[in-house]
Amino acid sequence: MAANYGAHEVMELHEVLTDTIDGINQFQLYRPHITDSELRSILDHQIQFMSQDYNQMVQAINQKGMGQATPYRAPKTQPVYGLNNPQPQSPNTDMNEMDDRDVASGMLGCHKASATMRMHAALECADPQLRRMMQQGAINCSEQAxxxxxxMNDKGYYQVPTMKQMTTDTVIQSYNSTATGQQQLS
Known part of the structure; x- marks a missing residue:
């Protein structure tokens, strides 16, 4: 009898499921350190979504073909560009020094790593449904990030440095379309 999944799929899925558990647990550790109600709301919503995502993955693999990843929906705001008196940073010397910036930064790092892991897993999947589930999971992590x-940007915790407009224009204008890309393919 043939296996339902390939070895790479099973091992990548194992890594993704373990990473999801670790992310949920990590976020639960952060919760007592949050003072901002907006950040607490984001964290609680994301824990709930991550838990549902985990359950959907488990259901999908146990009942092959039964389930799809749900897209994550988050409100979008306009980013603030430029540096505005960024505060110096250094590691905390005690866990009680953890603040909202630390929590948000930890959440961001978790989602970035999970997005990368899930996309890597998708590239190792032979099963089309499992592959799509991993791809959607990577997109979801990206959206949560x-x-x-x-x-963080709104609070000034993650500022976006810019270059002089002339430098930006020089870099952007150094690229031209390829002649092949402009022709219709037969």
Whole structure:
């Protein structure tokens, strides 16, 4: 009898499921350190979504073909560009020093790593449904990361450095379309 999944799929899925558990647990550790109600709301919503995502993955693999990843929806705001008196940063010397910036930064890092892991897993999947589930999971992690990034940007925790407009224009204008890309393919 043939196996339902390939070895790479099973091992990548194992890594993704373990990473999801670790992310949920990590976020639960952060919760007592949050003072901002907006960040607490984001964290609680993301824990709930991550838990549902985990359950959907488990259901999908146990009942092959039964389930799809649900897209993550987060509000979008306009990013703030430029540096505005960024505060110096250094590691905390005690866990009681953890603040909202630390929590948000940890959440952001978790989602970035999970997005990368899930996309890597998708590239190892032979099963089309499992592959799509991993791809959607990577997109979801990316969306959750962006939601946290928006919060950080709005609070001034994650500022976006810019270059002089002349430098930006020089870099952007150094690229031209390829002649092949402009022709219709037969």
């Amino acid at each position: 962006y939601e946290v990034w928006q919060y």
